[in-house]
Amino acid sequence: MSDLKRALGEAVEAAFAAVGAPPELGRVTPSDRPDLADFQSNGALAAAKRLGKNPREIAAAVVEALAGDPRLSAVEIAGPGFINLKVADATLASRADEVADDPRAGAETVAQPRRVIVDYGGPNVAKPMHVGHLRASIIGESVKRIYRFRGDTVAGDAHFGDWGYQMGLLIGAVMDEDAEIAAEVEALNAAGGVDDPIPAAFAKVTLADLDRLYPLAAAKGKEDPAYRDRARKLTADLQGHRAGCYILWRQFRAVTQVALERDFHALGVDFDWWKGESDVDQLIEPMVAELDAKGLLVDDQGARIIRVAREGDKRELPPLLVVSSEGSAMYGTTDLATILDRKQVFDPDLVIYCVDQRQADHFEIVFRAAYLAGYAHEGQLEHIGFGTMNGTDGKPFKTREGGVLKLNDLIEMARAKARERLHEAGLGEDLPEAEFEDIAGKVAVAALKFADLSNFRGTSYVFDLDRFTSFEGRTGPYLLYQAVRVKSLLRRAEGEGATAGPVIVAESAERDLVLTLDAFDAALTEAYDKKAPNALAEHAYRLSQAFSKFYAACPILQAEPAIRASRLTLAGATLRQLELALDLLGISVPERM
RNA sequence: GCGCCCGUAGCUCAACCGGAUAGAGCAUCCGCCUUCUAAGCGGACGGUUGCAGGUUCGAGUCCUGCCGGGCGCGCCA
Numbered sequence: 001m002s003d004l005k006r007a008l009g010e011a012v013e014a015a016f017a018a019v020g021a022p023p024e025l026g027r028v029t030p031s032d033r034p035d036l037a038d039f040q041s042n043g044a045l046a047a048a049k050r051l052g053k054n055p056r057e058i059a060a061a062v063v064e065a066l067a068g069d070p071r072l073s074a075v076e077i078a079g080p081g082f083i084n085l086k087v088a089d090a091t092l093a094s095r096a097d098e099v100a101d102d103p104r105a106g107a108e109t110v111a112q113p114r115r116v117i118v119d120y121g122g123p124n125v126a127k128p129m130h131v132g133h134l135r136a137s138i139i140g141e142s143v144k145r146i147y148r149f150r151g152d153t154v155a156g157d158a159h160f161g162d163w164g165y166q167m168g169l170l171i172g173a174v175m176d177e178d179a180e181i182a183a184e185v186e187a188l189n190a191a192g193g194v195d196d197p198i199p200a201a202f203a204k205v206t207l208a209d210l211d212r213l214y215p216l217a218a219a220k221g222k223e224d225p226a227y228r229d230r231a232r233k234l235t236a237d238l239q240g241h242r243a244g245c246y247i248l249w250r251q252f253r254a255v256t257q258v259a260l261e262r263d264f265h266a267l268g269v270d271f272d273w274w275k276g277e278s279d280v281d282q283l284i285e286p287m288v289a290e291l292d293a294k295g296l297l298v299d300d301q302g303a304r305i306i307r308v309a310r311e312g313d314k315r316e317l318p319p320l321l322v323v324s325s326e327g328s329a330m331y332g333t334t335d336l337a338t339i340l341d342r343k344q345v346f347d348p349d350l351v352i353y354c355v356d357q358r359q360a361d362h363f364e365i366v367f368r369a370a371y372l373a374g375y376a377h378e379g380q381l382e383h384i385g386f387g388t389m390n391g392t393d394g395k396p397f398k399t400r401e402g403g404v405l406k407l408n409d410l411i412e413m414a415r416a417k418a419r420e421r422l423h424e425a426g427l428g429e430d431l432p433e434a435e436f437e438d439i440a441g442k443v444a445v446a447a448l449k450f451a452d453l454s455n456f457r458g459t460s461y462v463f464d465l466d467r468f469t470s471f472e473g474r475t476g477p478y479l480l481y482q483a484v485r486v487k488s489l490l491r492r493a494e495g496e497g498a499t500a501g502p503v504i505v506a507e508s509a510e511r512d513l514v515l516t517l518d519a520f521d522a523a524l525t526e527a528y529d530k531k532a533p534n535a536l537a538e539h540a541y542r543l544s545q546a547f548s549k550f551y552a553a554c555p556i557l558q559a560e561p562a563i564r565a566s567r568l569t570l571a572g573a574t575l576r577q578l579e580l581a582l583d584l585l586g587i588s589v590p591e592r593m
Numbered sequence: 594g595c596g597c598c599c600g601u602a603g604c605u606c607a608a609c610c611g612g613a614u615a616g617a618g619c620a621u622c623c624g625c626c627u628u629c630u631a632a633g634c635g636g637a638c639g640g641u642u643g644c645a646g647g648u649u650c651g652a653g654u655c656c657u658g659c660c661g662g663g664c665g666c667g668c669c670a
Binding site: 024027029030032033036040042045046048049055078079080081082122124161164165166218222300301302303305313314315316317318319320321323324325326328330331332334357358359360361362365385387388390395396421422424425427454455456458459460461462464467470471472473474475477478480481482484485488489492493522526534535538541542545548549551552553555556557558592593 | 595596597598599604605606607608609610611612613614615617618619625628629630631632633634635649650651663664665666667668669670
């Protein structure tokens with residue numbers, strides 16, 4: 001089963017080959033001129049250039065070869081040599097039946113499934129997630145779902161930031177604030193085991209405490225060398241598994257994870273792995289020894305580095321700092337160890353890092369080091385960067401007070417706005433409280449996610465909650481509305497005993513809807529190849545719009561039985577594909593609105 | 594200073610290895626609810642694709658320079 005674009009492409013490519021032109025030039029694309037055709041091929045122009053012939057002559061020969069194809073109702077040459085293809089209504093109808101019968105709504109799977117890790121989210125222990133984590137989570141989740149849906153074996157890893165200097169800072173800060181905890185840490189350091197239960201004194205530490213203490217401790221560490229040195233020592237104690245520090249750290253990790261899970265859950269984001277920096281701690285020492293044995297480490301300014309600059313680089317890329325002048329591992333060291341760990345436990349064909357674009361150089365350096373070390377081969381590691389989320393002033397998003405907005409607060413703001421919009425529209429008032437809340441939550445998440453995913457990830461975008469939560473135009477709520485409208489229609493049809501049947505394509509709105517349904521696989525493939533969910537977001541919007549036009553132009557339940565059956569099939573296929581596309585974006589649809 | 598990304602309608606964004614008349618949404622204006630959810634549909638208005646060159650039959654797309662903006666550039670992550 002193949003979409004029309006591909007099926008026709010094969011026919012046109014064969015026709016190109018028959019006239020002695022390179023077949024790949026016969027590529028077919030949706031028409032730029034829907035008034036003239038459904039699909040087009042521009043290959044005759046390029047072929048003419050290569051063969052030194054007249055493009056219209058080549059086009060004419062191709063058209064001749066395609067003339068008998070029963071799937072086409074018209075094949076014409078236009079302009080300088082465009083080949084315009086119009087698909088026969090019967091062909092569209094059978095393609096629509098095919099999509100309607102397909103649980104995957106017309107989407108293919110990859111020919112050769114791969115093992116893929118998607119590294120995204122990037123939450124840190126002790127630091128609540130803020131708006132900066134929103135894009136990583138939303139985009140990474142969607143990429144993960146898209147890869148999995150296409151047939152790859154995929155693991156999503158939160159890659160917890162749980163093992164660095166900030167942990168030492170916090171351990172010190174918490175001990176300073178609470179003498180009981182300090183005493184307990186000392187006692188456990190002296191005579192405890194890392195797997196001992198968390199003592200009551202530690203259990204009172206909350207995320208709010210950590211959140212309050214961290215910025216203070218970080219600032220103090222910057223200006224006070226003694227404070228910093230102690231934090232570093234505590235970091236070393238933690239990394240050396242001294243029981244008091246380690247158990248206190250377990251408490252930090254536990255309270256953080258509860259909050260993170262709440263935030264992620266509210267966003268419809270879930271991970272297969274909650275691996276963190278601490279998980280590769282044991283690997284670092286042997287890894288450094290191995291890198292040294294391979295002759296990759298160079299002593300430089302008291303640190304140990306790997307030079308990754310290459311011939312032909314446009315500028316000198318800094319080296320990977322493996323061991324600092326103070327003997328500690330840097331974040332690049334951890335990242336390298338993580339690559340090694342993943343190779344050992346999962347052996348991925350591809351690792352996708354969904355992290356802020358600003359980290360591009362860092363990943364380039366780490367990847368090159370990994371290639372040098374033989375932990376991965378060229379192209380196996382890929383950083384997909386994304387732009388920042390800006391305020392309406394065009395600058396990175398801040399709260400009115402100028403601070404960083406917490407992700408949980410952002411989600412709550414979106415929920416509040418969604419409730420307000422629902423009330424404005426007089427919707428859901430007769431629904432039970434719980435269902436109304438569920439709908440408001442789904443509307444809020446759809447608004448946030450669709451706004452984000454409808455932009456290409458590489459560019460920054462302006463966060464404007466009023467615009468995102470609007471129910472008009474190109475928004476998440478609009479898409480939910482369309483899907484819910486189809487659900488309502490299908491419920492009504494069922495109640496009336498109306499059943500679906502073979503598709504008949506007659507009206508132009510029906511043609512357009514079928515052509516849009518057919519384009520799902522192309523959108524999915526593009527999203528997959530480019531790691532760009534916006535291609536899928538675009539498709540979901542187009543499908544909604546095509547359905548809405550169809551809905552307005554073509555009565556369904558009142559139509560005569562054969563037409564009604566056909567239109568119900570189209571509605572059912574639309575719903576399935578739309579829900580599928582939205583699910584791949586991480587957006588779920590309520591039953592009613 | 595060096596490097597990367599970006600500059601498209603008043604605003605927010607698209608544009609499929611270079612192709613026909615650069616498309617959507619918002620905003621503004623005009624129509625359409627005794628018919629399946631009008632949170633919808635139809636229509637109008639709106640462009641020297643930052644500027645200047647170049648390659649090409651053909652450039653928003655490729656190359657060069659300039660202007661404007663964002664980001665990054667070893668011991669934080």
